[in-house]
Amino acid sequence: MQKLFCLLVVVLFVQAGVAQNKSIDIKGTVTSTTEEVVGVYVLNKTSNKATITNLNGYFSIPAQEKDTIEFSAVQFTNKKIVITAAILQQNNWVVALEVALTELKEVVVKPFYLSGNIATDLNSLTLEPVVDGRSLGLPNQNVKTLSSDERALYSSMSGGPILSLINALNGQTKLLKKRVERNRRYQKTMRVKRYYADSLFVNELGIEKDKIDLFMWYCEFKDDFQVVINTKDQLKIWEYLRKRSMEFKTKKIGVQSN
Template sequence: MKQYILLTAILVSTFSLFAQDINRVEVNGKIIAQNDVEGVTIFNSSSNKGTTADENGDFKIEVALNDIIEVSALQYVSVEVQVTQDVVDSRILRLFLVEELNKLSEVILLPSLLTGEIHVDIDSTQPQRYIEMHFGDLRDMEFAQDRYSEVRNVITSEGQFYNGVDFARIFGLNKLFKRKDKTPTAAELDSKYTDVLAAKYSQAFISGNFNIPQERVSEFIAYVNAKNFDETLLQDGNEMKLIEYLNGQSELFLKSNNGKE
């Protein structure tokens, strides 16, 4: 019994010393999203310490190699990432968030009073028509231009114009792929990708999050198109992959001869 207690004490001491030997470094982090990021929670589950992002999405947190970082907020999809050696060396951590659409519980208000008799109330209740709301309904909505809207009109299909947002342009691109009477040329596809990327992300968003000078955003989009752009990144559910791809391409663009400032 004494030997068992002694062995347990040695093991506990060993693990404690090992935990104390982990040297963590403070990194400068940034939350990147299209909407408000103030108050987003960043938690290091490996050290049980966390922090929150400010109104600009900036934060500081201590990390070590292979630490698990958890990011959560009500309006965004929760993210869990593992700290790599590049993060430790550069002391920079960028986290991309995607907005989450919350599904609310159904509440029906009846126009008449209930009697308390279940059979009577069931007979007098009018069936409520179920209305299905889904992402595709946005195609039938018209959005008024605001001060953030670009002053531009793009033809997305023959004889038809779409206003405003990237959803319509994406659907226009899908129509291009579905046409059976004509195979689109490479130039037409490049033009479509350019229009979709320009509509999906503003110049300010691309410049601020990928360190591209604003006057060179159009050049950067053309650079991405020239690299055999994978159109599947534009599909629903691939938002994170698209942002990560653009982040990698921005680094190559800035390092290349064409990207030198």
């Protein structure tokens, strides 16, 4: 009887240990006060499993206590969080990300460089040209509606020399340029995706249908992707996607939708 009791105690301890080490799907939402939260890369660095957030910043990823989760995107500062028991108990884990701002060099204005005459001093400063549809490289610039980021960039640089100077010094223009460039890259990636039917990704590349967007996102952040797609050669682009698909399938990358 005593041996049976000891055996039961051992079994219970083993089961408890297994339960503690079992991964569960953590559901959460990435938030930001200024930036879009779609496409944030969520990586469990302990298990090497990953996913990306949807349009609302929602994500779901397997994890267990003491796992390290990393959140990364070009517009945000990378954030690493160690999973705790409290996080595992939450129905919706909210993760606030900080915008990645490039630190600007200190601007020192020396009095003997200035005359005191605003018009004269502004003429002596070198300002970047005003950004318009043509300088942004937009097709049909006379009729195309600019995106919200492009309009903001245009406003920051076309509000007169004084406002343009202020926005250049405080980093606002530089930040908007980065956002416009990021959106351009995303639009290019989606255009490449539309070159080919989903069935080609599934049947020829072996990419699951619900992972096609994630695969394109994976390619977008490769250094040579922009060079290849700028050729606009669909055969060359397809060969590139074929090679990258073999890399992609060896990685434990997944995506969930809300």
